[in-house]
Amino acid sequence: MATGYVVRENRYYDSVFLMQVAKRISNETGVDEAAALMGTLNNKQLLADIGFEDPSIRAATPSDLVIAIRAADQDTVERILVNVERWLARPEMVAGRRAVRTLDQALESQPQTNLVVISVPGTYAPRETRQALERGRNVFLFSSNVSVEDELRLKQLAHERGLILMGPDCGTAIIGGRGIGFANVVRSGPIGAIGAAGTGLQEFTSLVHQLGSGVSHAIGTGGRDLSDSVGGLTTLDALSQFEADPSTKVIALVSKPPGPATLAQLREILSRASKPVVACFLGLESNVDVQIGSLHLARTIDEAAEIATRLATGADPKVSSLGPTNAEHRLEAERVKLGREQKFVRGVFAGGTLCYQAQQVMRDLGLAVSSNAPLAGMAALDDPNDSRGHTLVDMGDDLFTRSRPHPMIDATLRNERILKEASDPEASVLLLDFVLGYNASSDPVGDMLGAINEAKSIAEDDGRHLSVVASICGTDDDPQDRKSQIELLESAGILVFPSNAQAAQLAGLLVSGLTA
């Protein structure tokens, strides 16, 4: 052990600062003990008590700084004390803003806030939402498990205050070209979209982009908004806003069918609409007449995008340009590979609305489909983990997301399900969706390719061919590089379509024996 001392005359330092100096020195390798104190009588006694005694210390006055160290050897002592000034220089302050902990703190630091994005657990969501609305801010509410009573009360509060509450269970919005939540990079344009479910809005806006048009804003309303319990409060406010918004020329609405009372209200408003409105009410029976003034009714999201684009550009809305080339050819080429025992389509979906739309497509082809989130008139699965007959599973359902992140982010559960389906000799076609955009996985196809290939192997080992049909929801501007995602799928022998409706159509045709 060696000791060393330095006395700096007439140098005053704050005692707390000196404690920090001592700590930093004692952290150096080889240093056993360090002290940095002003030369007061008490401090000199304290130093003596811990074995630091020296004439230089004894001579120090209260306005002198004493630095004393005890170290493993003399070299260390000299190394530490050779340039004492560096220990006394104020250390680089770590610029770190401690986290903001409450909404009020956040609003105080950013008073021009106009939107509060809430994704806290459902139990707490109503309280936080109410606070945001009372603070005069719009809300994007991603959280689910909010009661319908709370939803109604909160939407009434929002409406009274001229604010919008997007949600609950709202996954997507695009405001002024900025995506909120799970959203795609979509060109700005004249179409104003209102959507009652995340992937429905994602699909619609992506298709609009693919068709060459763009979106002014896309407002999510949450899945229950158009039910009669809520009365479409968010939808109606969004509609009147789009009516007044100069950058919106065409309005599009994608949702499940509204409740009858809400439909009546919608009818009333749309009959006075000055702008063309396109509506896609997924799940509607094909023979139901919902003609309302100049409202254009679309049967699929694809059709809604096509009609909206044509209306926006002024061209005839009947011609479709999203159709896949050589669909007939692909259908026949795939069909010949399937065995007679293989009868059923198995859909494993990340997007809830996409699963729903796919069921409608299948129903219109005359197929009876089961699901854990069934279309009106379709059967509910007894056990969501167990496919029976034609089955389309929404893996984003609460049941699955309780234990894992949403399938748009984490493919684990979908991969497991795919392998399970592959082991069923009656499975014929696997129908999958891949969703791109902000907050989705950075490589949705890559995440599942291993499992898909393994699924095909399982079938092959058993003497079967497993068809895999997929759609990609997204645009070429999305972070995930849509083109290479498509290539990845195609090189694995998967039939890829630019829309969910088309993919579902092909899968349905494969198992129904019908022609394209």
Added chain:
Amino acid sequence: MSDPVVSGLKQLLSEGPVAVNLGLREFAESLQIQDVEVVHVEWSPPAEGDEKVGELLDRLI
């Protein structure tokens, strides 16, 4: 108890979002990437998640 409305739906659409994020950090990050001003709140459940106390709190504040 209610503060004046800072910005209704109309202003939100015309001026674009200026956000506060409560919950998943990823939502704040995806907004930041798009050059949206966003303050992320390190949110934690009131009463450290104690539901009974949480309900009591709702009655009192």
Added chain:
Amino acid sequence: MAEDIKKAIETANSEAVARIIAADPVLVDVAPASEAIAGLEDRMVLHAGPPVGWEQMSGAQKGATIGAILFEGWAKDREEAVALVERGSIRFEPNHHHAAVGPMAGTITASMWVFVVENREFGNRACCRQVEGRQQFGEYSPEALADLFKWRDVWAPSIRAGLQQLGGLELKPIITRALQMGDELHNRPVAASSLFANRMAVPMIQAGVPQDSLIATLRYLTGHELFFLGLSMAAAKASVDPARGIEHSTVVTAMARNGTEFGIQVSGLGGEWFTAPAPEIVGLYLPGYRQGDAGRDIGDSAITETVGWGGFVLGGAPSILSFVGGSPEEALSYSEEMREITVTTSPDYLIPALGYQGTGVGIDIRKVVRTNILPIIDTAMAHKDPGHPIIGAGLVRAPMECFKKALVRFGEMVKEPQT
């Protein structure tokens, strides 16, 4: 009906903070505790924090108790002192039950001279003992007790004489100025201590204090950076006591620790203590001490945070931030955090480094529980064993459990109101 209780709470809280803000603390006397403190009986040791018995006391608290017993001459050595306690001859009561506060172990006994501060706005008084670095940390050797005798025999009487010459000393002007000079009035009260010494020098001379006592007392005052803590504690206690007992108020009227437990009291909940295990302190150690040596949080000095000083104004006293290697931004964010859990801010006590914002006044237990933001306290550290002086200083947070317990009791009370 639900809105009624919220309104009642808001009204009660406004009343509570109005009273705290209106406080006008004046140092009116320095006197033996037996004179100044009502209910202080023979063989009674007042201590910091909520009630605690000998068996549960921390090492520092036990050491300080032994020191106090030896100081009073109730026993002649450690063994006798312990025997006295163990056969039940010594009574222990919290300072707070006697309108008093004490730093660290906070032991106050009959012969200890205490500061007497009167809140001129309401007429109530509060007392605090002097601050020193040895006995109240648990040391009881003759050297450790030497200063207690000097305080009793020389320094306190000299200050008393000067005070009587002055006719009392208003503390609000000193506190206001000191806060603007970078003090936080808990672990960094050096500016206030200097201002006090300035005010007292001439009056002590005019009062005819003998020269050797004068010199000794001035030496003591000018060399004792932490001196004013005793006065800020008494001033804080005197300021907040009129806010006790306001029906439906959720404002905290005391935060105090005894080395074993941390306790709070709430305006609308009377004298009940809501306690939790005292937390560990994160901080810096003096030479010779290290991690693992420290006892748990101890002292009535959290009364300063209770009125919005100390940890609540860390932003104005960045030197204290060294405790956790923090930056000025962090200091500021602590202060902003504390404003989230207080009812309002002081119009008088302003902090330049925080843009002349006022100190937060009135900790609201509802806000603490709702935001999970716990009051932050900067504090000295005592050893976990008896027989040591001050070993360091650091930061600590009041435990959530205290606030939850208080809120639950408040909920019970509003369901079945007292008739």
